[in-house]
Amino acid sequence: MPGLRQRGVKLYNWFEQRLGLGAPSIEMAEHEVPENTSSWWYVFGSAATVLLMLQVVTGILLALVYETSASHAWSSLQFLDHNVKLGWFLRAMHGWGSDFMVAVVLVHLAQVFIFGAYKFPRELTWIIGVFLLLMTLGMAFTGQVLRFDQDAYWGLGIGVSIVSRVPLIGGWLVDLMLGGPIIAGPTLTRFFALHVFVIPGILLACVGLHLWMVLARD
């Protein structure tokens, strides 16, 4: 159907004239790389990005059911596991995806280090990458808190005990972390905000910068 195809091209051109994103995207995708870099060793950065996308999608799907309250968080996850169609599967994907993401980001870091790919002119890419690792770990910790089961509760106790050892401002940091005098409702809502808004926002912005620098340098 030449008519439909023509109309499709016309629509694409209408958007492309105004957005101007298509041409550079195609250029990026077609960009040639040296033959010796077409190796599986370079897959871990892309793998981490794919995992991140999966985490975003499964995380949003979990948020459709999850209840952010200390008294109901755990039972809402039981409901998700047993009463929501394929809920158990999405929850498992998000949980395993988290483990895999930490592992793949660490492998990516090791590969870049061993290959010496952190050197000039890629130092800033490396530095932001280290922050991305820290944020991945932050996502893993805040995410397991949201289950609000025994693991989460005593895990928070460990976090609080570590923070309480900070000289001078330790007590102040403990209160800031718990949002109240004990591990309870306000603690969970704080960690929810961190896990769903604060850390992912910074993480995605840094991934954008990280990728931009990778593409700009190659």
Next chain:
Amino acid sequence: MDTIEQKTHDAQPVRSEPESVRSAKHSRRAFLFKLSLLVNGAVGAVMAVPIIGYLLGPAMKKGSSYNSWVTLGPLSDFPEGETRLVNYRNPVTTSWDGPTGDVPCWVRRVSGSTFQVFAINCAHLGCPVRWFAQSKLFLCPCHGGAYYADGSRASGPPERGLFEYEHRVQGEELMISAGKMPTLANQASISPPLTQIEGADAAKRLRALERPEPRCGSCQG
């Protein structure tokens, strides 16, 4: 722009700038731009006060203001010479706290009206310690912290004894002052370690430890 930049970076006095550049720096546009920066900055500062105040709210409250006296039950619940686990509802809670508003603690009735009430949290990393009546030790499941019956440190990574609640007997009830999770930040009395390997007085310290006096590393005051 390049020529202007070079000019201003030159060591020559500013007077040598062309008239147009000098006047551009003092134009109405430049003035209004600076003024708008100032106004925006002021608005930002005014907005920051409630935002930061809101965020830091829980940390700005004085720790002792959370504490109040709660009952752990009648004295008859606690046989002399025994250590029992008791749950109390934290005096500061929200209605959506659920079971997390219930806090466990260990009550030791030494004799008569002499009690010790220990926090469940290990002084190392806050894990729940458990009382083993046969061995007369509190043991922590996380990293092997161990405490004697009186709460003083026996071994393991904790650098002090168990945290203790202030308590009193009122009528026939045992009351404790509770409300805030005990951590090193709010109960930071660190007792000397049991064994000091380095130092000249190691032997003296060890001998002192062997004295049969009751040791209470965590007793306050």
